[in-house]
Amino acid sequence: xxxxxxxxxxxxxxxxxxTILDRAAEIDADPxxxxxxxxxxxxxxxxxxxSTRTKLSFETAMKRLGGNVIDIGSIESSSVKKGxxxxxxxxxxxxxxxxxxxxxxxQGSATMAAExxxxxxxxxxxxxxxxxxxxxxxxxxIRENAGLKDLSIGIMGDLKYGRTVHSLAYALSNFDAHQHxxxxxxxxxxxxxxFDLHQEGASVREHESLGEILSTLDVLxxxxxxxxxxxxxxxxxxIAGEYQIDMNTLEAASxxxxxxxxxxxxxxxxxxxxxxAHAAYFEQAHNGVPVRMALLDLLLGDAQ
Amino acid sequence: xxxxxxxxxxxxxxxxxxTILDRAAEIDADPxxxxxxxxxxxxxxxxxxxSTRTKLSFETAMKRLGGNVIDIGSIESSSVKKGxxxxxxxxxxxxxxxxxxxxxxxQGSATMAAExxxxxxxxxxxxxxxxxxxxxxxxxxIRENAGLKDLSIGIMGDLKYGRTVHSLAYALSNFDAHQHxxxxxxxxxxxxxxFDLHQEGASVREHESLGEILSTLDVLxxxxxxxxxxxxxxxxxxIAGEYQIDMNTLEAASxxxxxxxxxxxxxxxxxxxxxxAHAAYFEQAHNGVPVRMALLDLLLGDAQ
Amino acid sequence: xxxxxxxxxxxxxxxxxxTILDRAAEIDADPxxxxxxxxxxxxxxxxxxxSTRTKLSFETAMKRLGGNVIDIGSIESSSVKKGxxxxxxxxxxxxxxxxxxxxxxxQGSATMAAExxxxxxxxxxxxxxxxxxxxxxxxxxIRENAGLKDLSIGIMGDLKYGRTVHSLAYALSNFDAHQHxxxxxxxxxxxxxxFDLHQEGASVREHESLGEILSTLDVLxxxxxxxxxxxxxxxxxxIAGEYQIDMNTLEAASxxxxxxxxxxxxxxxxxxxxxxAHAAYFEQAHNGVPVRMALLDLLLGDAQ
Numbered sequence: 001x002x003x004x005x006x007x008x009x010x011x012x013x014x015x016x017x018x019t020i021l022d023r024a025a026e027i028d029a030d031p032x033x034x035x036x037x038x039x040x041x042x043x044x045x046x047x048x049x050x051s052t053r054t055k056l057s058f059e060t061a062m063k064r065l066g067g068n069v070i071d072i073g074s075i076e077s078s079s080v081k082k083g084x085x086x087x088x089x090x091x092x093x094x095x096x097x098x099x100x101x102x103x104x105x106x107q108g109s110a111t112m113a114a115e116x117x118x119x120x121x122x123x124x125x126x127x128x129x130x131x132x133x134x135x136x137x138x139x140x141x142i143r144e145n146a147g148l149k150d151l152s153i154g155i156m157g158d159l160k161y162g163r164t165v166h167s168l169a170y171a172l173s174n175f176d177a178h179q180h181x182x183x184x185x186x187x188x189x190x191x192x193x194x195f196d197l198h199q200e201g202a203s204v205r206e207h208e209s210l211g212e213i214l215s216t217l218d219v220l221x222x223x224x225x226x227x228x229x230x231x232x233x234x235x236x237x238x239i240a241g242e243y244q245i246d247m248n249t250l251e252a253a254s255x256x257x258x259x260x261x262x263x264x265x266x267x268x269x270x271x272x273x274x275x276x277a278h279a280a281y282f283e284q285a286h287n288g289v290p291v292r293m294a295l296l297d298l299l300l301g302d303a304q
Numbered sequence: 305x306x307x308x309x310x311x312x313x314x315x316x317x318x319x320x321x322x323t324i325l326d327r328a329a330e331i332d333a334d335p336x337x338x339x340x341x342x343x344x345x346x347x348x349x350x351x352x353x354x355s356t357r358t359k360l361s362f363e364t365a366m367k368r369l370g371g372n373v374i375d376i377g378s379i380e381s382s383s384v385k386k387g388x389x390x391x392x393x394x395x396x397x398x399x400x401x402x403x404x405x406x407x408x409x410x411q412g413s414a415t416m417a418a419e420x421x422x423x424x425x426x427x428x429x430x431x432x433x434x435x436x437x438x439x440x441x442x443x444x445x446i447r448e449n450a451g452l453k454d455l456s457i458g459i460m461g462d463l464k465y466g467r468t469v470h471s472l473a474y475a476l477s478n479f480d481a482h483q484h485x486x487x488x489x490x491x492x493x494x495x496x497x498x499f500d501l502h503q504e505g506a507s508v509r510e511h512e513s514l515g516e517i518l519s520t521l522d523v524l525x526x527x528x529x530x531x532x533x534x535x536x537x538x539x540x541x542x543i544a545g546e547y548q549i550d551m552n553t554l555e556a557a558s559x560x561x562x563x564x565x566x567x568x569x570x571x572x573x574x575x576x577x578x579x580x581a582h583a584a585y586f587e588q589a590h591n592g593v594p595v596r597m598a599l600l601d602l603l604l605g606d607a608q
Numbered sequence: 609x610x611x612x613x614x615x616x617x618x619x620x621x622x623x624x625x626x627t628i629l630d631r632a633a634e635i636d637a638d639p640x641x642x643x644x645x646x647x648x649x650x651x652x653x654x655x656x657x658x659s660t661r662t663k664l665s666f667e668t669a670m671k672r673l674g675g676n677v678i679d680i681g682s683i684e685s686s687s688v689k690k691g692x693x694x695x696x697x698x699x700x701x702x703x704x705x706x707x708x709x710x711x712x713x714x715q716g717s718a719t720m721a722a723e724x725x726x727x728x729x730x731x732x733x734x735x736x737x738x739x740x741x742x743x744x745x746x747x748x749x750i751r752e753n754a755g756l757k758d759l760s761i762g763i764m765g766d767l768k769y770g771r772t773v774h775s776l777a778y779a780l781s782n783f784d785a786h787q788h789x790x791x792x793x794x795x796x797x798x799x800x801x802x803f804d805l806h807q808e809g810a811s812v813r814e815h816e817s818l819g820e821i822l823s824t825l826d827v828l829x830x831x832x833x834x835x836x837x838x839x840x841x842x843x844x845x846x847i848a849g850e851y852q853i854d855m856n857t858l859e860a861a862s863x864x865x866x867x868x869x870x871x872x873x874x875x876x877x878x879x880x881x882x883x884x885a886h887a888a889y890f891e892q893a894h895n896g897v898p899v900r901m902a903l904l905d906l907l908l909g910d911a912q
Binding site for chain 2: 032035036052053056057059060063064263264265266271282283285286288289
């Protein structure tokens with residue numbers, strides 16, 4: 001892989017993705033082989049927005065490679081509050097750390113930040129923009145459970161605002177997946193995303209109801225419909241309810257259906273599904289560690 | 305010791321306790337023998353309530369064993385704020401960490417959390433429930449200073465709301481200690497705790513004044529009387545004043561009296577006592593490290 | 609160096625300073641030589657005021673020496689909120705850590721804290737008091753860029769409230785520097801500082817305008833003029849504008865002029881200067897790491 005920074009999943013070729021997923025699988029199979037690979041490496045975490053699993057999973061990944069992290073902490077206690085620009089902050093932290101992970105509410109911020117530093121920089125979410133490591137762990141989870149070949153995947157819920165969904169859709173277009181998008185009309189994929197996917201030659205179908213295509217799916221990727229998108233609580237309750245799944249819903253599904261969710265969930269997936277073979281969402285969260293270990297290893301190894 | 309989780313001090317037999325305290329003493333005597341015992345281990349800290357010394361002392365314990373920690377951080381910046389259940393949160397973090405420490409405001413939460421994960425889980429306080437590692441470090445401090453044999457201990461202050469006190473009392477009933485409880489009537493031990501202690505065959509006496517029994521004590525364990533328990537400030541001042549100690553108070557005590565306090569203190573113990581041989585409260589706080597190292601070692605060693 | 613604690617820069621002799629800077633230069637030249645020097649050492653960070661770069665740079669320094677840190681975290685989530693005194697807090701954390709770094713809003717607090725603990729303690733800022741490691745990294749940056757011999761330095765901006773500036777001025781008086789202080793009249797150096805500097809035999813000149821002496825300077829140290837010092841926004845805008853620098857300003861400067869700033873900056877230094885050879889402020893921030901590594905090494909090495 002020849003990248004200094006990982007900013008978008010669009011930037012990664014199919015070959016890049018496979019290199020990362022292959023390395024993640026190797027690490028997953030034998031983590032102790034890399035447990036002391038980067039004993040002198042410090043990863044700088046700059047999360048200008050709240051995050052639990054992404055931040056902890058990067059932290060875990062670096063520590064499982066034998067390295068360490070420093071964390072700029074919350075905005076409240078940082079120089080950012082004194083009016084420092086992102087460009088200045090990253091240039092300071094660059095002097096402390098060997099690589100940076102940045103989450104920032106403004107779209108494009110990671111691209112901008114990367115221009116100011118010489119150490120590898122990974123985008124961990126830039127507002128409505130990109131979140132490539134989420135996409136990589138999603139792809140890894142799909143590959144481990146259903147395979148990426150001839151994949152039929154349903155992506156359901158809030159498709160309008162979810163950067164996770166857009167990034168995944170773009171990445172899947174590299175793998176000739178049959179992509180079904182299931183959502184209420186008001187939360188459909190943005191037209192420009194559909195247009196882009198068609199340009200990429202992706203196989204895209206849109207549905208308002210899961211029932212239409214559930215039986216044909218290998219993977220069902222559920223996302224949360226956020227209350228705050230709806231001016232009216234009743235409207236929210238009615239619509240959200242139609243895109244929640246339980247054991248009853250899954251009766252029409254294949255026995256091999258893999259259910260995914262980026263977490264945290266609220267009530268999109270009934271807890272009764274957790275104990276079934278369908279549930280892959282906790283495994284999906286856990287896969288953040290080997291995937292991010294692989295990515296760090298490839299970036300830091302190249303940098304050495 | 306054959307436990308996967310440590311949830312309450314009631315669950316620990318006298319033999320369990322002695323195993324842990326013996327191991328703590330070994331570690332205390334030669335910490336460098338275990339300084340690299342768990343180089344690949346990550347401890348997950350989930351503190352859903354503020355804590356300084358408990359959290360830092362677990363963190364220190366894991367690091368002094370050569371391991372590392374990840375910290376879910378404050379609730380404000382976590383997925384919990386987005387409505388994630390504790391059961392989901394622990395199942396995610398389980399994928400990052402080799403053992404978990406959980407503090408949560410709801411009684412019973414640690415028991416519940418432990419049911420959802422396969423890694424060892426330690427309860428670091430569940431509301432009005434239990435806080436077993438505080439009890440273990442209290443016992444360790446008592447054993448080092450006064451011995452647990454034929455012990456006469458006074459426990460003073462807020463005995464009604466203090467989970468620390470209840471856990472310690474239960475544990476001491478394993479060691480045939482003479483337990484004296486000293487408090488204003490309104491902050492007496494709950495009747496059900498007294499009943500349980502009698503059931504366990506504990507030697508329990510209640511007093512309203514320290515003077516009655518001070519001279520007979522080997523250990524005086526002081527706890528804080530919280531202002532917020534009293535509707536009236538004057539009432540608080542009057543009562544709290546009677547359960548504060550200074551050099552004057554200790555004139556009637558044995559020269560060997562050990563004074564303990566779970567800290568933080570406000571004005572229960574006059575600073576003039578700090579420099580005397582009576583004061584064991586800072587040592588007590590420090591003992592959190594070897595005791596938690598011992599506990600982690602026993603849990604993680606068993607898990608390996 | 610024979611100090612257990614580093615509280616003020618006044619306490620450091622010229623020889624002490626040179627020992628620290630020499631060690632920092634050695635470490636900077638070959639950091640891997642010390643990458644595993646303190647594998648069993650834990651540094652306790654007690655920041656009772658917000659800080660980004662000072663805290664992260666101490667954390668990085670300790671980790672680059674192979675050690676680890678524990679961080680008491682924000683005040684909000686700590687025992688301090690329950691009314692614990694600083695003396696109690698440091699005595700507890702002393703039991704967890706091998707050295708302490710303390711920042712506290714009250715002047716004199718570091719001196720007081722050091723009296724209560726036996727481990728080495730470093731002052732990372734005590735209100736209007738001292739911040740000796742900032743001074744050390746400033747001196748290191750000056751020495752690397754312009755040399756400390758026959759130095760002509762301009763210190764500009766808020767000279768009244770800036771502890772950074774006062775500490776640096778005292779330290780420079782050890783090195784016979786020609787010190788020029790440039791500020792609006794309302795933000796001049798306090799008279800007692802000027803008096804003290806004269807007592808130390810320092811060469812001190814005060815100016816209201818940079819133009820008067822810019823061409824003679826080897827180093828220009830810029831600090832921020834804080835909006836909140838001015839009751840009137842227009843007054844602030846007018847005055848602050850006169851103490852900001854851009855490429856235009858620097859036309860009158862020597863080609864070798866080194867521009868420094870403790871950061872974060874707001875608009876005191878135009879971004880167009882960042883890419884020039886004048887700019888040393890990011891390097892200055894980065895120098896916090898080798899300088900603090902050197903200081904920790906000298907304190908911990910002595911303690912061993």
